[in-house]
Structures are given as structure tokens and as C-alpha cells.
Amino acid sequence: MRNKTEILVVGAGPAGMVCAITARRYYPDKKILVLKNIANGCIPCGIPYMFSSLQSPQDNILGMDALIKNNIEVVPGEAAKIDRGSKLVTTTSSDEYQYEKLVLATGSTPVIPNIPGIDIKGVYPVYKDLDYLKSCIEEIKRSKNVLIIGGGFIGIEFADEISKIPGLTVHLVEVLPALLANSFDRDFSLLVEGKLKAEGVNTILNTKVTEILGKEKVEGVRFDNGNELKVDSIILGIGAVPNTELAKTAGLDLGKGRGIWADEYMRTSDFDIFAVGDCAGKRDFYTRRDTAVMLASTATAEARVAGANLYQLKIIRENKGTIAIYSTYIDGLVLGSAGLTEASAKKEGFEIIVGTTEGVDKHPKGLPGANKIKVKLIFARQSGILMGGQVLGGMSAGEMINIIGMAIQQRVSINELETLQMATHPYLTSAPTMYPLVLAAQDAMAKIA
Amino acid sequence: MRNKTEILVVGAGPAGMVCAITARRYYPDKKILVLKNIANGCIPCGIPYMFSSLQSPQDNILGMDALIKNNIEVVPGEAAKIDRGSKLVTTTSSDEYQYEKLVLATGSTPVIPNIPGIDIKGVYPVYKDLDYLKSCIEEIKRSKNVLIIGGGFIGIEFADEISKIPGLTVHLVEVLPALLANSFDRDFSLLVEGKLKAEGVNTILNTKVTEILGKEKVEGVRFDNGNELKVDSIILGIGAVPNTELAKTAGLDLGKGRGIWADEYMRTSDFDIFAVGDCAGKRDFYTRRDTAVMLASTATAEARVAGANLYQLKIIRENKGTIAIYSTYIDGLVLGSAGLTEASAKKEGFEIIVGTTEGVDKHPKGLPGANKIKVKLIFARQSGILMGGQVLGGMSAGEMINIIGMAIQQRVSINELETLQMATHPYLTSAPTMYPLVLAAQDAMAKIA
Numbered sequence: 092m093r094n095k096t097e098i099l100v101v102g103a104g105p106a107g108m109v110c111a112i113t114a115r116r117y118y119p120d121k122k123i124l125v126l127k128n129i130a131n132g133c134i135p136c137g138i139p140y141m142f143s144s145l146q147s148p149q150d151n152i153l154g155m156d157a158l159i160k161n162n163i164e165v166v167p168g169e170a171a172k173i174d175r176g177s178k179l180v181t182t183t184s185s186d187e188y189q190y191e192k193l194v195l196a197t198g199s200t201p202v203i204p205n206i207p208g209i210d211i212k213g214v215y216p217v218y219k220d221l222d223y224l225k226s227c228i229e230e231i232k233r234s235k236n237v238l239i240i241g242g243g244f245i246g247i248e249f250a251d252e253i254s255k256i257p258g259l260t261v262h263l264v265e266v267l268p269a270l271l272a273n274s275f276d277r278d279f280s281l282l283v284e285g286k287l288k289a290e291g292v293n294t295i296l297n298t299k300v301t302e303i304l305g306k307e308k309v310e311g312v313r314f315d316n317g318n319e320l321k322v323d324s325i326i327l328g329i330g331a332v333p334n335t336e337l338a339k340t341a342g343l344d345l346g347k348g349r350g351i352w353a354d355e356y357m358r359t360s361d362f363d364i365f366a367v368g369d370c371a372g373k374r375d376f377y378t379r380r381d382t383a384v385m386l387a388s389t390a391t392a393e394a395r396v397a398g399a400n401l402y403q404l405k406i407i408r409e410n411k412g413t414i415a416i417y418s419t420y421i422d423g424l425v426l427g428s429a430g431l432t433e434a435s436a437k438k439e440g441f442e443i444i445v446g447t448t449e450g451v452d453k454h455p456k457g458l459p460g461a462n463k464i465k466v467k468l469i470f471a472r473q474s475g476i477l478m479g480g481q482v483l484g485g486m487s488a489g490e491m492i493n494i495i496g497m498a499i500q501q502r503v504s505i506n507e508l509e510t511l512q513m514a515t516h517p518y519l520t521s522a523p524t525m526y527p528l529v530l531a532a533q534d535a536m537a538k539i540a
Numbered sequence: 541m542r543n544k545t546e547i548l549v550v551g552a553g554p555a556g557m558v559c560a561i562t563a564r565r566y567y568p569d570k571k572i573l574v575l576k577n578i579a580n581g582c583i584p585c586g587i588p589y590m591f592s593s594l595q596s597p598q599d600n601i602l603g604m605d606a607l608i609k610n611n612i613e614v615v616p617g618e619a620a621k622i623d624r625g626s627k628l629v630t631t632t633s634s635d636e637y638q639y640e641k642l643v644l645a646t647g648s649t650p651v652i653p654n655i656p657g658i659d660i661k662g663v664y665p666v667y668k669d670l671d672y673l674k675s676c677i678e679e680i681k682r683s684k685n686v687l688i689i690g691g692g693f694i695g696i697e698f699a700d701e702i703s704k705i706p707g708l709t710v711h712l713v714e715v716l717p718a719l720l721a722n723s724f725d726r727d728f729s730l731l732v733e734g735k736l737k738a739e740g741v742n743t744i745l746n747t748k749v750t751e752i753l754g755k756e757k758v759e760g761v762r763f764d765n766g767n768e769l770k771v772d773s774i775i776l777g778i779g780a781v782p783n784t785e786l787a788k789t790a791g792l793d794l795g796k797g798r799g800i801w802a803d804e805y806m807r808t809s810d811f812d813i814f815a816v817g818d819c820a821g822k823r824d825f826y827t828r829r830d831t832a833v834m835l836a837s838t839a840t841a842e843a844r845v846a847g848a849n850l851y852q853l854k855i856i857r858e859n860k861g862t863i864a865i866y867s868t869y870i871d872g873l874v875l876g877s878a879g880l881t882e883a884s885a886k887k888e889g890f891e892i893i894v895g896t897t898e899g900v901d902k903h904p905k906g907l908p909g910a911n912k913i914k915v916k917l918i919f920a921r922q923s924g925i926l927m928g929g930q931v932l933g934g935m936s937a938g939e940m941i942n943i944i945g946m947a948i949q950q951r952v953s954i955n956e957l958e959t960l961q962m963a964t965h966p967y968l969t970s971a972p973t974m975y976p977l978v979l980a981a982q983d984a985m986a987k988i989a
Binding site for chain 2: 105108109113116117134136137140144145146147150151152157386387388389390391392395396406407408409410413414416417418419420425427428429454455457458459485486487488489490491492493494496497498500501503504506507509510511512513514515516517518519520522523524526529533537540
């Protein structure tokens with residue numbers, strides 16, 4: 092069946108949704124259609140919390156109400172081919188969609204490592220569809236020993252969450268010498284490790300899984316040091332690769348970072364085709380090199396840029412490249428990271444100066460619910476520009492990392508941070524005399540002087 | 541007795557302390573002395589929480605450890621006179637201190653309204669010294685009916701806090717038609733009123749106290765509408781005036797906003813005398829007119845500027861005027877305001893556009909502990925520059941207002957907010973598709989387009 096639309100969005104994850112809704116606002120008269128390839132997609136970052144925190148896995152569905160309400164048609168289907176000449180997308184079930192503007196929001200796919208035994212039943216990559224996840228949850232809950240492969244955000248959030256399931260022993264293996272090693276320096280990641288250990292998680296660092304053991308069902312793993320571990324389920328959290336096949340086959344340029352190449356306005360090498368979210372290549376904020384950050388928040392920022400600019404460049408893109416900006420929560424402990432870490436800045440060749448501070452997130456510290464708060468800021472040494480920051484604390488740290496993120500995007504200087512005006516309150520923040528962002532900037536300044 | 545110092549700081553509140561400590565960092569060899577006129581000063585913003593939340597009032601003392609540790613001498617005494625010619629400060633007990641650089645951090649004094657009966661026992665202005673506050677706490681706890689005069693931050697925080705004392709009925713009277721009327725628009729202040737009412741606080745708006753009744757002890761009040769109310773204690777929370785007497789007598793210029801006039805680097809009309817904190821005049825961020833914001837956070841920002849620049853202008857002041865930036869907490873409800881409100885922007889003559897959004901501060905919304913979050917942003921209509929913002933939510937709103945504060949100080953545009961990169965996490969923030977600062981900016985943008 093041949094259908095005709097004006098704006099066609101391939102993919103109904105956060106990027107596809109936000110792009111369609113933004114397009115509706117800027118182009119109220121255009122016909123917009125979204126192709127949805129997963130029957131019941133889930134909110135990506137909520138997936139770990141379907142295992143215990145949420146009352147029902149159902150509560151984490153990524154609903155289509157906002158699309159329907161915005162007069163956007165949502166149609167089940169998976170795009171198989173783009174004919175750029177006749178501006179036609181064909182689906183796997185041979186439906187055809189004619190477009191004026193096409194948005195690729197095809198997302199990413201979990202990396203499956205190429206090791207013996209990877210196909211045995213009981214190995215669970217983190218796919219996003221509800222029915223699959225429901226069956227994972229059942230299997231994990233029936234398990235006695237679960238191994239999580241990967242100590243990045245997904246891995247540690249799963250470890251925290253499933254450690255709450257009664258009767259379950261949780262193991263986590265990471266090939267690098269520290270958890271969250273790409274986003275946090277060692278002084279922070281050690282605290283994460285301590286927290287997980289306190290929850291009973293067996294963390295195994297510097298170690299690689301070389302083989303998955305078992306016949307019909309996972310029975311264990313073998314590590315590169317020769318040790319074996321008995322487990323009955325495995326969760327894979329070792330990253331994802333952009334889904335670029337559709338774009339590649341259509342002859343669109345790919346970036347060096349493996350995603351679909353896109354310009355400042357998310358236009359691909361074909362001006363009538365845009366790419367947003369995990370499938371789209373990104374450029375690093377600091378170096379302009381291709382980068383592979385995959386975050387729903389980045390995806391939605393890109394989707395807004397694309398949605399507004401489909402027919403005309405209406406909104407000048409104000410974020411000048413992608414920063415890595417993350418937060419996570421482990422049993423009450425909150426961590427955030429934005430921009431470069433000390434290690435990544437050095438590796439990149441920046442001459443930096445680092446400021447740190449430790450305090451309490453309420454004042455006076457005797458107030459109920461006060462947590463330790465620790466902040467680290469990384470500045471370019473000569474120009475004094477903020478390059479990155481890390482925060483560890485209680486709930487308020489989740490938005491504090493966004494103050495740092497705003498400051499990075501605005502290229503705020505060490506002096507500006509030293510004389511920052513901020514709201515402080517006994518129950519909500521450190522004391523005005525001890526506000527961590529200011530003290531960390533001062534600490535860095537003292538090292539320059 | 542005549543003493544000789546190099547840097548003399550008059551006042552040991554947050555401004556004096558931070559100025560002295562900053563001076564120590566930039567001038568490591570100078571002799572620094574702080575004159576302290578209150579034996580046991582308290583952390584200003586913690587004062588309401590001494591009445592119930594803190595285990596002991598003692599826990600809210602503003603300790604001098606940080607000064608001692610920084611090799612700063614702290615001496616009891618109240619400055620009575622400055623002889624600028626011979627650079628000599630004389631105290632009320634006739635001690636003399638010779639200085640090279642003098643910092644006035646003399647603070648402010650609560651406003652005492654001139655109404656009949658104001659001197660009767662049982663009327664408590666909010667002074668900052670521990671012994672006085674201890675006796676207040678005892679009296680309030682012995683009371684059955686307490687009236688708070690003033691519906692600003694101090695008033696509502698006291699109302700929230702003392703409503704937790706068993707057996708106490710709390711009344712609050714405000715002359716304006718809304719609570720927190722200078723910092724929040726009506727849609728926000730109505731929610732504060734509802735929250736206080738739910739705690740059993742009797743809020744009386746649009747009403748003025750004309751007389752305090754009683755002979756030896758407060759027995760009640762009369763209002764301007766003729767009504768009377770029986771109460772046995774009264775807390776005064778109607779603002780404060782800068783302590784400028786010392787500066788005035790010494791012939792220093794005063795600003796139009798009643799504080800001591802100070803330039804961009806907090807230098808008074810005498811270059812060897814600086815003024816910081818509540819006693820110092822401030823200039824408004826938007827209009828450059830004199831303003832009277834009195835905040836510990838503003839005070840410490842000024843103190844850092846002064847402390848670094850006492851002998852040489854070492855740090856260029858990066859905050860270009862004072863913004864009002866506040867947060868408060870009422871029984872789990874958090875409110876923040878930064879910059880201009882819709883009402884104050886209009887009154888000031890700005891052509892504005894307002895964006896609002898309401899959502900949930902976790903995602904999916906079924907996660908335990910999720911709160912409603914409401915954000916309002918005020919932009920200059922033509923230039924699209926952010927002028928102010930208000931937030932209402934759970935604990936995370938306390939730092940979210942500081943993202944807005946950072947954005948105001950950086951003169952961030954509506955476009956920059958629309959394409960902001962931020963960290964989102966199920967337990968810590970709204971969904972990336974629904975991040976309130978982005979959605980409020982979009983809402984404003986839609987109204988422009």
C-alpha cells in the first residue's frame with residue numbers, strides 16, 4: 092500500500108517523538124507520520140527500574156499519547172529501504188511512504204560480544220520492548236546468581252536495582268580497572284564501588300568474560316584469568332551501536348564515529364533527510380571530533396533542532412557540540428558527570444587545573460537528611476574556562492550537575508564561578524559560605540595563583 | 541588599648557567571615573583581624589529551624605573555626621567610630637584598631653514597626669544571637685497562640701516550622717494580598733498558602749496590625765479592619781535595614797537603596813574601606829538602580845570580590861549586579877525564584893513573554909517519591925534573553941533554581957534553553973522529553989511565533 096505524508100519520522104523512541112512534536116509546533120499544517128517498529132517501547136532510562144522499583148513493568152511504557160494529541164499519525168512498521176530519488180520509504184511488510192522530509196530516528200542496538208556461548212538461553216541484552224523485558228524480569232527473579240557484564244551506567248543501575256530482589260546474588264564484571272571509568276575519575280568511582288559492595292554486589296574489575304558456560308541454559312562463565320563463576324542469568328550492559336544500515340544502504344554519508352553523518356542542523360548528506368538521536372553522529376563540544384555519546388537527553392536536544400528546521404532553518408543551533416552529561420542513582424547515592432573528566436581532559440591533551448571540595452548538602456549539617464557532597468571541577472589552565480565537572484551527593488546532586496552542564500555550555504570562567512550568585516537554603520543546599528561550586532572554583536584558582 | 545592590624549573586618553557574619561578567608565588566600569602575609577560584636581552568632585538562614593527541626597539550637601551556631609584555621613584573629617568588640625584620617629577604628633569599649641584596609645560587614649537590623657504596644661514583652665524580632673534566640677524558643681514553646689507578622693520568606697519558614705510544635709496555633713498576617721509577593725507570581729504563592737493552611741496555619745492576607753494589645757505581656761493584636769485576635773507571642777518578620785550608622789558618621793557615601801555605597805569591587809567612596817553584605821548597597825542586575833536584596837548568598841559573593849581585591853584589583857567582578865535568588869522549603873514543598881517575576885518585570889517596564897510547564901520530577905511518574913514540578917520562565921520578548929524564573933517541586937527544585945540563576949547571569953537566550961543539554965535520570969529528574977526548563981522555553985517560544 093502506498094501512503095503519502097509530508098514529514099515521515101522513522102522510529103518512535105524519545106528522539107522520534109520529540110522531533111515529530113517539535114515539527115508539529117513549527118509546521119502546524121504539515122501531515123506528520125511516525126513509523127513505529129516496536130509494539131510497546133519502554134522509556135530507555137527507566138528500564139533498570141522495571142525490575143523492582145516500579146509497581147509494574149507496564150508503568151515504564153513510552154506512551155504515544157503526546158503524538159496522537161498533536162495530530163501526528165503513528166503507524167506500526169519497520170523501514171527497510173529508502174528510495175531517495177522518488178522520496179519513498181518501503182517497510183519490511185512492503186508498505187510504501189512518500190515523504191517531503193524524512194527523519195531517521197532509528198536508535199541503537201546493544202552490543203553483543205563475540206564470545207563462545209553468547210547464544211545460550213539466559214543471556215539478556217537490554218532491548219527496549221516491553222514483552223521481551225517482562226520475560227527477562229521473570230527469568231531474573233527466578234535466578235539465584237546473576238552476572239552483569241559491564242560497569243558503565245546501565246550495569247551499575249541494574250546491579251543496584253536487582254540487588255533488591257530477595258534471594259538473588261548479584262555479580263558485576265568490568266574489563267576496566269574502575270566502574271564508570273569513562274565518566275568519573277577514580278576518586279568518584281571508588282565510592283560507587285563501595286556503595287555496590289555494601290549492597291552485597293560482588294564487583295570484579297580488570298576482568299573479561301571469555302566464555303559463557305552451559306548447555307541448554309547458562310550455567311556459568313569463564314574469565315580471562317581462568318576463574319569460573321556459577322551464574323544462571325547474564326545481563327549484558329556493554330554499550331550500543333547506532334542503527335545506520337538503512338542510511339548506509341541509501342547512500343548517506345556516515346561519520347567517523349559510526350553514526351549517520353549530520354550537520355549542525357541534523358541534516359544528513361541529503362538535505363531532505365535528517366538524523367537524530369542514537370543513530371546520528373555527534374561532534375564533541377571540545378574538539379569537534381566525531382563522538383559516540385548516546386543519551387536520551389542529547390537525542391531530544393537534537394530532535395528539537397531537527398524538528399524546528401525541517402523546511403527552513405528557523406532555530407539557530409545554540410549548543411555547539413555534544414557534551415557527555417550523565418546522572419545516576421545508587422541506593423540514595425547520586426552521581427553526576429558533565430563534560431571532560433580529569434583523565435579524559437589529560438588524554439585529550441588539555442592543560443588543566445582541577446578544583447575539588449567536600450561538604451554537606453544542607454546547613455547546618457545537623458538537619459535531618461543531610462548528605463555528604465563532593466564536587467570536582469576541571470578548568471582549562473590558561474583561559475580559566477570550565478571543561479567538566481563531577482558531583483557526588485544526595486538527591487540535589489541530580490540537578491547540580493545540570494548547573495555545571497549549563498556553565499560548560501556557556502563557557503563560564505573560573506572567575507564567574509567564584510562570584511556566582513546562587514540560592515541557598517538550610518534544607519536544600521550547602522551554606523552560602525560553603526557552596527560547593529564556588530569552593531571548588533576557589534580551590535582551582537588557588538592552584539593557579 | 542591600641543592594636544595594629546593590616547586588614548580589619550568589622551562583623552563576623554557570613555560576609556565578614558568569607559571576606560576574611562578570601563583575603564587570607566590572596567594576601568597570605570597580611571595580618572587579618574575580625575571584630576565580632578555578637579558573642580554567639582547564628583547561621584542566619586538556619587534560624588527558623590532552631591525551633592523544631594534541629595536537635596539543639598546550639599547546632600545552628602556560626603562557628604569561627606574556619607577563621608582560626610586560616611590564621612585570622614577574632615576579637616570581641618563593636619566598632620563605634622572610624623577615624624579615616626588616621627585609619628583608626630574605636631570600639632564601644634574604647635579599644636583602638638589601626639588598619640590599612642577596612643572591611644565593613646556590619647549587617648542589618650530587623651525592622652520594628654512603629655505601632656502602639658510594640659514594646660510589650662512577647663514581641664520577638666528575629667535577631668541573630670544564640671542566647672536571645674534560646675529564650676525566644678522557650679517562650680514560643682510555652683505559647684498557645686503565636687502570630688507571625690510578615691508573609692515573606694522568614695515569615696513562612698517560621699510558620700512552617702513552629703506549626704510542628706505540639707499544642708501551638710499559628711497565625712500569619714501579611715499586608716499584601718499574597719504570600720511571598722515580591723518573589724513569586726500569584727500562581728505560585730497560592731500553592732504556598734494552601735500548603736501552610738494544610739499545616740493548620742491561619743493565614744490572614746491584605747491585613748495590617750495596627751496595635752499590639754496587653755499590659756505586661758502580649759495578649760492580642762488589633763488589625764486595620766477592626767478585628768482582634770488573641771495571641772500570646774508575636775514573631776516579627778517584616779524585613780531588615782542595613783546597618784550604616786558607622787559608615788555615615790565616618791562621612792562615607794550612602795547609596796539610594798539605603799546601604800553603604802560601594803563600587804563594582806565593593807570599595808566605598810574611601811578606597812581603603814570596603815563594604816560587603818547586608819550593609820552594602822547593591823545594584824540591580826537588570827536596571828543598575830540601587831536595590832535592597834539581603835541574602836547570605838549575595839553577601840558571600842560580594843565578600844569574595846572584596847577579599848580578593850583589597851590591595852589590588854586581582855579578580856574582575858563577573859557578576860554584573862545583584863539578582864534576587866531565593867529558595868524555600870515548606871513541609872516537603874520546595875520553591876525557588878531567581879531574577880524578575882512576571883509582575884516585577886511588567887512593573888519595571890520590560891516587554892516580556894512567559895513560558896510555563898507542569899510535570900513530574902521523576903520518570904516514569906510511578907517511581908516512589910515523585911513530586912509535581914512547575915516551572916515558569918520570563919524572557920525579554922524581542923531579544924529572547926532570560927530575565928527570571930520560578931520553580932515549585934520536590935527537593936531537586938532547590939538546585940534547579942540555581943540552573944536558572946546561572947542562565948540569567950549568563951544572559952542565556954530562549955533558543956539556548958530550547959536546545960540545552962542536560963543530565964536526566966529516572967530517580968532524579970523529569971524525562972528528557974519533558975525536561976521542564978526546555979518545555980517552559982518552548983512554551984514561551986510558541987507564544988512569540
